[in-house]
Amino acid sequence: MVVHPTLKRGGADDARDPQARLDEAKGLALAIDLAIVHGEVVPINKPKPSTYLGEGQVERLAQIVEDNGVEVAVMDCAVTPVQQRNLERAWKCKVIDRTGLILEIFGERARTREGMLQVELAHLSYQRSRLVRSWTHLERQRGGFGFLGGPGETQIEIDRRLIGERIAKLKKELEEVKRTRHLHREARRRVPYPIIALVGYTNAGKSTLFNRLTRAEVYAQDQLFATLDPTMRGLVLPSGTKAILSDTVGFVSDLPHELVAAFHATLEEVLEADVIVHVRDAASPDTEAQKADVETVLRVELDLGDEVDEGLLEAMNKIDLLPDEERVELVSQARRSEHMVALSAVTGEGTDALLRRIDELLQRNRVTVELDVPLTDGGLIAWLYRKGDVVSRSDGEEMAHMIVRLDPADAERLRNGKPVRD
Numbered sequence: 001m002v003v004h005p006t007l008k009r010g011g012a013d014d015a016r017d018p019q020a021r022l023d024e025a026k027g028l029a030l031a032i033d034l035a036i037v038h039g040e041v042v043p044i045n046k047p048k049p050s051t052y053l054g055e056g057q058v059e060r061l062a063q064i065v066e067d068n069g070v071e072v073a074v075m076d077c078a079v080t081p082v083q084q085r086n087l088e089r090a091w092k093c094k095v096i097d098r099t100g101l102i103l104e105i106f107g108e109r110a111r112t113r114e115g116m117l118q119v120e121l122a123h124l125s126y127q128r129s130r131l132v133r134s135w136t137h138l139e140r141q142r143g144g145f146g147f148l149g150g151p152g153e154t155q156i157e158i159d160r161r162l163i164g165e166r167i168a169k170l171k172k173e174l175e176e177v178k179r180t181r182h183l184h185r186e187a188r189r190r191v192p193y194p195i196i197a198l199v200g201y202t203n204a205g206k207s208t209l210f211n212r213l214t215r216a217e218v219y220a221q222d223q224l225f226a227t228l229d230p231t232m233r234g235l236v237l238p239s240g241t242k243a244i245l246s247d248t249v250g251f252v253s254d255l256p257h258e259l260v261a262a263f264h265a266t267l268e269e270v271l272e273a274d275v276i277v278h279v280r281d282a283a284s285p286d287t288e289a290q291k292a293d294v295e296t297v298l299r300v301e302l303d304l305g306d307e308v309d310e311g312l313l314e315a316m317n318k319i320d321l322l323p324d325e326e327r328v329e330l331v332s333q334a335r336r337s338e339h340m341v342a343l344s345a346v347t348g349e350g351t352d353a354l355l356r357r358i359d360e361l362l363q364r365n366r367v368t369v370e371l372d373v374p375l376t377d378g379g380l381i382a383w384l385y386r387k388g389d390v391v392s393r394s395d396g397e398e399m400a401h402m403i404v405r406l407d408p409a410d411a412e413r414l415r416n417g418k419p420v421r422d
Helices: 016-029 055-068 083-090 098-109 113-128 151-190 206-214 257-262 264-271 287-301 306-311 323-338 351-364 378-387 406-414
Strands: 002-007 040-046 070-077 093-097 195-200 233-235 242-247 275-281 313-317 339-340 365-374 389-395 398-404
Touching: 002 016, 016 040, 016 070, 016 098, 040 055, 040 275, 055 083, 070 389, 083 093, 093 098, 098 113, 098 339, 113 151, 113 287, 151 313, 195 206, 195 287, 206 233, 206 313, 206 351, 257 306, 275 351, 275 378, 313 351, 323 339, 339 351, 365 378, 398 406
Parallel strands: 002 040, 002 070, 070 093, 195 242, 195 275, 275 313, 313 339
Antiparallel strands: 233 242, 365 398, 389 398
């Protein structure tokens, strides 16, 4: 059973259609192969501290649970350990909230060592606050002889300590991952290819677009969080410039803080990007609300407010699913905007325009360098032609005076006297 509580007088998710939020929650449940027998939007005046939902609603849903043999109830919100325990008692089935559900999906999807570490860290951080539920069968009264608690509290403290130790160990291992990733980035800077990062709401079609652009075979399915681990592939742009395309984990509304913190190492690839492409599901009724969710994570968690304010490159995906009139209107709007491209990752329509736009943005970031090169240094002259745009060149008896536009990294290597003659 999937339940999406919504405030009658509007709340934080006011920009979203409650039915669309319920459908998203169902999608999350389906992503871990749960069979949904009942789903509904439940309007509430305000969350009740004991059960989140009102007493009458809890009783009515208890009957639905019994009639349908429900084994797992998903509350599409954040519930406290007390609310979770009380609902489980009332409904006589397992209850998980939105955070717990997303953690389950991530736990199932993680494939790399890094992904597994991040998921375990997020899961333990979440579980640590809920240990009180695990030991309700043990005595938790005050003990004698000056001790503060009975054996129940002792067991909880032991578990908290064990979890704390495991969290510290995981953080240390993730620091190693971070260091390795940093070394990889340093290696890429030495042979500097610009990095293009795909970000977007989960199921917006990032992996399908990634496959289309790089001819890779990254797992892509019409389901939430189909891709979890970051993937990078080489990409050749229309100008001949070589670049690296990075596919990142999808965002989702109310993304649990534990997950954002755990996946910071993965999301750091976005911080290094020369161009950030925000892949949006143009066919979704909630596309504007999803855009706001993604931009919030970029601003708050990754401190990319300036990049968001300047305007990310928006890839309006899934135009093949739009009605003809809306599709024509969106394509026309995208042609007038330098920050938007309308495309379909499935059919390939518009993907060439996206590559051209990325190329233009990279060219715009180039710096102009003026220098004199000995005519005998054919290797450096060839490197300048290969890596940059030669704006002008005038040859003297011994030196060639050149004005060249280069990527910032290549210009820095030239200043340091370390161009690679590849």
